[in-house]
Amino acid sequence: MKAAIYKGPGVIEIEDVKDPKMKKDEYLVKVVYSGLCGTDVKTYKQGHRYFKPPCILGHEFSGVIVDAGEDVDQSLIRSKITCAPYVSCNNCSECRKGLYELCNCKDGISSGTFTEYITVPKNVSEKGMVVVNNDCNMLELSLSEPVACVLNSVRKIGFKPGSNVLIMGAGSMGLIHAEIFIKFGANKVLVTDFNEKRLRVAQELGACVANPKKTAIKEWVMEQTNGEGLNYIVVAIGAPAAVEEAFNYANNGTIINIFGGLANGSRINIDPNIIHYNEVKLIGSFGFAPNDFQMAARLLQSQRISLGKIITDHIEIDYIKKAFEMSLKQETIKAVISL
Numbered sequence: 001m002k003a004a005i006y007k008g009p010g011v012i013e014i015e016d017v018k019d020p021k022m023k024k025d026e027y028l029v030k031v032v033y034s035g036l037c038g039t040d041v042k043t044y045k046q047g048h049r050y051f052k053p054p055c056i057l058g059h060e061f062s063g064v065i066v067d068a069g070e071d072v073d074q075s076l077i078r079s080k081i082t083c084a085p086y087v088s089c090n091n092c093s094e095c096r097k098g099l100y101e102l103c104n105c106k107d108g109i110s111s112g113t114f115t116e117y118i119t120v121p122k123n124v125s126e127k128g129m130v131v132v133n134n135d136c137n138m139l140e141l142s143l144s145e146p147v148a149c150v151l152n153s154v155r156k157i158g159f160k161p162g163s164n165v166l167i168m169g170a171g172s173m174g175l176i177h178a179e180i181f182i183k184f185g186a187n188k189v190l191v192t193d194f195n196e197k198r199l200r201v202a203q204e205l206g207a208c209v210a211n212p213k214k215t216a217i218k219e220w221v222m223e224q225t226n227g228e229g230l231n232y233i234v235v236a237i238g239a240p241a242a243v244e245e246a247f248n249y250a251n252n253g254t255i256i257n258i259f260g261g262l263a264n265g266s267r268i269n270i271d272p273n274i275i276h277y278n279e280v281k282l283i284g285s286f287g288f289a290p291n292d293f294q295m296a297a298r299l300l301q302s303q304r305i306s307l308g309k310i311i312t313d314h315i316e317i318d319y320i321k322k323a324f325e326m327s328l329k330q331e332t333i334k335a336v337i338s339l
Contacts, residue, residue, distance in 0.1 A: 007054050012324060031116060041328060061118075100289040146173060164231050165190065168237055231255070233246045
């Protein structure tokens with residue numbers, strides 16, 4: 001079968017590799033689409049401690065079950081599915097605290113998904129696989145995992161309809177936040193970014209947008225919210241300076257979520273009086289809980305949320321290197337690989 005093999009920073013090659021051998025407690029899945037994630041792009045650019053080359057990257061996907069072992073449900077053969085790339089044990093100390101992303105005993109799918117076939121173990125399928133209708137949009141369904149991460153973010157901040165939200169960063173994850181906040185009943189969704197193309201997409205989704213190079217953001221926020229200010233700020237940029245900047249836009253009781261991943265060793269400087277006297281809360285979120293993934297797949301299947309404007313490029317696996325390079329140069333918002 002065909003696979004994209006990551007061989008080190010800047011090097012990814014298409015090769016023929018052996019088909020996976022399905023065990024009796026596994027499903028064999030033909031990957032149809034696989035999203036190109038920011039973690040994949042970072043790994044391609046500079047390497048990653050968890051992905052040692054040579055290996056297959058990719059974890060956002062949709063596919064079709066083409067075979068099933070004797071110890072799993074064989075009636076699901078030919079079913080369209082998506083599946084969480086990993087599942088929590090639901091039993092360790094972190095899971096008992098509801099911190100499923102920090103589970104000490106995760107289990108996952110057999111391989112990265114930039115390949116034609118993968119196997120899904122029974123334990124993973126029982127907790128993380130979602131079977132969808134035959135008419136489901138498989139392209140958008142492949143992004144169930146990033147949508148789940150955003151649902152986790154929305155849940156962690158305690159979002160309430162009628163609230164005002166600022167999203168700093170209009171990359172794919174910032175835009176998914178915008179789509180979900182709007183569909184979940186936010187009063188005002190504001191998005192900032194330096195990239196005008198991305199801001200146009202945010203505007204098409206229904207957000208109010210501004211470029212910090214051209215607009216005084218603090219005054220703009222107050223104008224757009226009729227003086228109410230912000231209930232929530234999501235920092236969807238992986239930069240310490242952006243987190244510090246968020247405090248400039250917070251008002252009494254604002255919750256700031258560090259969503260964009262920061263490099264190890266990063267430091268931020270904040271005035272603790274803002275937290276103490278203005279009761280501003282700083283939290284972080286990453287990954288997803290099991291229910292987040294299930295909800296994400298259902299929202300995409302029902303088209304209650306749509307990612308058609310966010311998926312800007314659909315690229316065949318033979319040209320995956322182009323997709324990585326486009327992502328590095330910010331020439332695409334979200335690229336999805338077809339297999």
